[in-house]
Amino acid sequence: MVKRVPDRVPLLRAEEVVKHFPAGLGASVKAVERVNFEIYPGETVGLVGESGCGKSTLGRLITQLLPVTSGNIFFEGVDLTKLGGEKLRQKRRELQMIFQDPYSSLNPRMTVGDIIAEPLENFGLLRGRAKDKRVQELLKIVGLNPYFNNRYPHEFSGGQRQRIGIARALALRPKLIVADEPISALDVSIQAQIINLMEDLQKEFQLTYLFIAHDLSVVRHISDRVMVMYLGKIVEVADSAEIYRNPRHPYTKALLSAIPIPDPDIQAKRRIVHLSGEISSPVNPPSGCRFHPRCPIAQVPTPCADLEPPLEEKARDHRAACHFSEKVPVAV
Amino acid sequence: MATAPGVATPEEYVGDTLAREQTSLWADAWRRLRRNRLALVSTFILLLLVVVAIVSAFWTPFPIWRQSVGPTYDPPSLHHLLGTDQRGRDIFSRLMVGAQVSLQVGVGTQIIVAALGITVGLLAGYFRGWLDGIISTIINIFYGIPDLLVALILVLLLGRGLDKIIFAIAVTRWMDMARLVRGQTFALREREFVEAARASGTRPNKILSRHILPNALGPIIVQATFGVPQAILFEAFLSFLGLGVQPPTPSWGAMAADGFHALRIAPHIVLVPAIALSLTLMAFNFLGDGLRDALDPRQKR
Ligand SMILES: Nc1ncnc2c1ncn2[C@@H]1O[C@H](COP(=O)(O)OP(=O)(O)OP(=O)(O)O)[C@@H](O)[C@H]1O
Ligand code: SF4
Ligand SMILES: [Mg+2]
Numbered sequence: 001m002v003k004r005v006p007d008r009v010p011l012l013r014a015e016e017v018v019k020h021f022p023a024g025l026g027a028s029v030k031a032v033e034r035v036n037f038e039i040y041p042g043e044t045v046g047l048v049g050e051s052g053c054g055k056s057t058l059g060r061l062i063t064q065l066l067p068v069t070s071g072n073i074f075f076e077g078v079d080l081t082k083l084g085g086e087k088l089r090q091k092r093r094e095l096q097m098i099f100q101d102p103y104s105s106l107n108p109r110m111t112v113g114d115i116i117a118e119p120l121e122n123f124g125l126l127r128g129r130a131k132d133k134r135v136q137e138l139l140k141i142v143g144l145n146p147y148f149n150n151r152y153p154h155e156f157s158g159g160q161r162q163r164i165g166i167a168r169a170l171a172l173r174p175k176l177i178v179a180d181e182p183i184s185a186l187d188v189s190i191q192a193q194i195i196n197l198m199e200d201l202q203k204e205f206q207l208t209y210l211f212i213a214h215d216l217s218v219v220r221h222i223s224d225r226v227m228v229m230y231l232g233k234i235v236e237v238a239d240s241a242e243i244y245r246n247p248r249h250p251y252t253k254a255l256l257s258a259i260p261i262p263d264p265d266i267q268a269k270r271r272i273v274h275l276s277g278e279i280s281s282p283v284n285p286p287s288g289c290r291f292h293p294r295c296p297i298a299q300v301p302t303p304c305a306d307l308e309p310p311l312e313e314k315a316r317d318h319r320a321a322c323h324f325s326e327k328v329p330v331a332v
Numbered sequence: 333m334a335t336a337p338g339v340a341t342p343e344e345y346v347g348d349t350l351a352r353e354q355t356s357l358w359a360d361a362w363r364r365l366r367r368n369r370l371a372l373v374s375t376f377i378l379l380l381l382v383v384v385a386i387v388s389a390f391w392t393p394f395p396i397w398r399q400s401v402g403p404t405y406d407p408p409s410l411h412h413l414l415g416t417d418q419r420g421r422d423i424f425s426r427l428m429v430g431a432q433v434s435l436q437v438g439v440g441t442q443i444i445v446a447a448l449g450i451t452v453g454l455l456a457g458y459f460r461g462w463l464d465g466i467i468s469t470i471i472n473i474f475y476g477i478p479d480l481l482v483a484l485i486l487v488l489l490l491g492r493g494l495d496k497i498i499f500a501i502a503v504t505r506w507m508d509m510a511r512l513v514r515g516q517t518f519a520l521r522e523r524e525f526v527e528a529a530r531a532s533g534t535r536p537n538k539i540l541s542r543h544i545l546p547n548a549l550g551p552i553i554v555q556a557t558f559g560v561p562q563a564i565l566f567e568a569f570l571s572f573l574g575l576g577v578q579p580p581t582p583s584w585g586a587m588a589a590d591g592f593h594a595l596r597i598a599p600h601i602v603l604v605p606a607i608a609l610s611l612t613l614m615a616f617n618f619l620g621d622g623l624r625d626a627l628d629p630r631q632k633r
Contacts (some may be wrong), residue, residue, distance in 0.1 A: 065527050092533040105524035108357060109546040118542075119532035168532065221557065 009174060010038035010074075011063065011208050017071035019057050029282050031057040033232040034071070039176065044202065044209040046240065048220030048255065049229035050279055055212045057101075058229070059178040062210065063097045064088055073174070093123060096169035097295035100181040102161035106153035111166055112139075113149030120173040129300070138167040141204075143197060163197065170201065178210045183218065195222055216252075217259045220244060228252045232282055232288045234311060239319040248320035250295050252327050289323070297327050349561075365624040371622020374615035381612060385432040394422035396429050397580055405598040410447055415600045417590055426582035430605060433583045433614060437498055437567040438560035444502035445509050446556055451514025452506075454506070454540050458521055464514070471507045479504040483570060492578040497570065498508050501563050516548035550627035557620040561613040568609055584609045 019032040021242045039045050047055050060066040062073060062234040064080050073080045075095065082090060084192075088158055099105035107169060116135045126134050136146035142163040153161055154236070162182060169177055178191050181197065183191040199222060219226055219240075226243045228251065230312040237250040247253045280286050286293050292304040303309075303323050311321040365371055394412075399419040406416040414423040456467040474482075486500035521544065522525060529539050530606040568585030577583045584605040591601025 060527075063531055065531055089533045089535075092531060095531075097531045098523045099528060101524055105528050107525040107529075107543050107547070110542070118529065118534060122533040122535070122538075154357070165528070168528065172532065272467065 008040050011041045011076060012039040013074045015072045017061060017073060018069045019061055019066065020069045023283055027283050030232050030285055031282060032061065035234050037227060037237060039208060039210060039233060041208055042206060044211055044222050046215060046223030046226040047210060047212045047217050047221055048226065051214055052279065052282065053229045054232045055229055056180050059097065059180045059210065059212055063095050063178050071151060075211040093172040094175045094178050096172060096174040098165050098169050098177060098179040098182045101185055102158050102165060105165050106161055110151055111150050111152055115164065116167050116171055119168060123172065138171055141170065142167045158186050159193060162186060162194055166197065170205065173205065176208045176210070180212045181214065184214065198222070215258065216255050228255065231280060231285055233290060233321065235291065236320040241319055248314045248318060248325040248328055249322045250297055250328050251291050297324055351465065361626040362565025365622050367569035368622040369626065370618040374618040377611060377615040378619065381431050381435065384428050385435050388432050390427035392428050394425045396421065396425045396582060405594060407600055408410065409600070415603050417601050418594060425600065426587060427604060427608055430582045430584045430587060433494065433577055433581060434564045434567070436494060438564040440498040441502040441505060441563040442556045442559045444499065445506045446552065447558055448506045450513050450545070450552065453510040454517050454544065457468060457514040457517025458540060459535065471510055474507050484575060487575055494577050497567060497577055501566050505559060505563060509555055512551060513548060517544050520544045520547055553625045554620055554627060557616060557623055561616040565613060
């Protein structure tokens, strides 16, 4: 595992990134709210949180598939939010995305070969025979038969399709790949294969991953660091081992205790933290700490309902946004 | 478990077996269409119509322009299969040429409608914003003005040539297509494969032509198929009013109008073109239904 060296230059840095979607009548969905983080070269950052907390939106902001409402996203020192048109298009070579749904992410009217060749054509990288060779090579790299390049996506299984999506993302030799729940639509037996493939590719091509998932068990294995998101905010960031051992935010704790442990003795002794209540609306997020209506250790109204806890260092390389992070029980 | 993809030997490819047989989506649709009896019969009727129209360009039993090739108001007989009209012209011959006119009007308008509607719909649906605002306003204005009024004004301004009539009808009929394509584009641009194309640096013109248009083609074909009989009927109506294709070119609508005053003594003059018109309209509509069922993406997956 890559150990983080504090003074390394980040590959990507997000500063005060905000995304609001208009929701009619002057209201807006606060999908991402003043988010700050870094991604370092060669690491895998896991991004977890419940459905609707803004993970995909954040992924799409990083890859500039959506414009930010405010804030900056620096990629190798260049602010992506200030780029437009051709300059942004050129940058896309280094920033690729793997999508959640292997069915809707491949154009049903194009052959697999054409799908994988498209990124190459967009930048005029290879032509004719050389392009075909590269496409077949990419198919081989992701473990697919190179002679299936003239087949259509619907002839493939979900796992095979996700491999096609990965080959497409690799075609431009990107530095950063945002993988938005790349395995959640797949059978459990296939999930491990895709994770292994992504790990092998990371070593072979020095890739950096932002790996999005909605539960912690999936990212545990693959991530160097984990970011936990709740209702548009990052509530905890730490090294992967650290966050599982010593969560400093009650929400992370709750996510962790939702992971079943195979050993029934340990499972029985665990202090399961149950979340009460529904996830709050991102249109009208709760005041103060957004988690307070569901938090088992909240002190309302003061400070939890009127003071927003900053995301601050609680231990070395371990940040959390909670007024009472020392009261969060340790793992298991 | 298949791992180590970088060093996979061919036996280890997880992609060596395919989940489904190789079929293109269009082949699937064709198979479904063939199972639909009505659509199949309609296709044959329309093919026959096409053959008749082509033949009529080179040969008709009697010259259609010349009057008094037979007696006037003659009922169907062996000599004049469908009888003669008030000027003693052979109705069968005129019906053949009328097929040519109807098909040209129907297909011609739909080509213009498709070209205009697809372009406008793709632009509005993909770029949205102010462009969509302008286009949607124009569409609504065109919906607001009565078809007949637009067509009449254009025919009066441009004249009554076949090409002018086709243009005039297309001008009243492009909005449905534009709206359909706009809606399809709106939905398709949110699909992940379009996002994936943008993420890999695909330019908008290629996204529209390679990703959005091919996936909207099914509904476009269905819409155009239903548009053909509408245009044919509209032309027949204009001709019936005496504002259609310039006589003596026979249009089914004009032929029916010709016989109208003699409906009692020689009903065949009205009935023959009316039946031909109805059969053609029905065939196109059944074909449209068949195509819609065959191409419906909801049945896929
Ligand atoms: N294009 C959009 N327009 C309006 N609202 C949106 C849009 N995209 C996302 N949202 C809203 O923003 C919030 C965050 O959505 P997002 O898809 O980022 O969540 P997510 O964490 O990826 O959830 P999931 O696990 O279900 O994928 C949700 O409330 C969602 O409804
Ligand atoms: S700040 Fe208060 S409400 Fe928020 S997580 Fe910590 S204890 Fe719970
Ligand atoms: Mg998502």
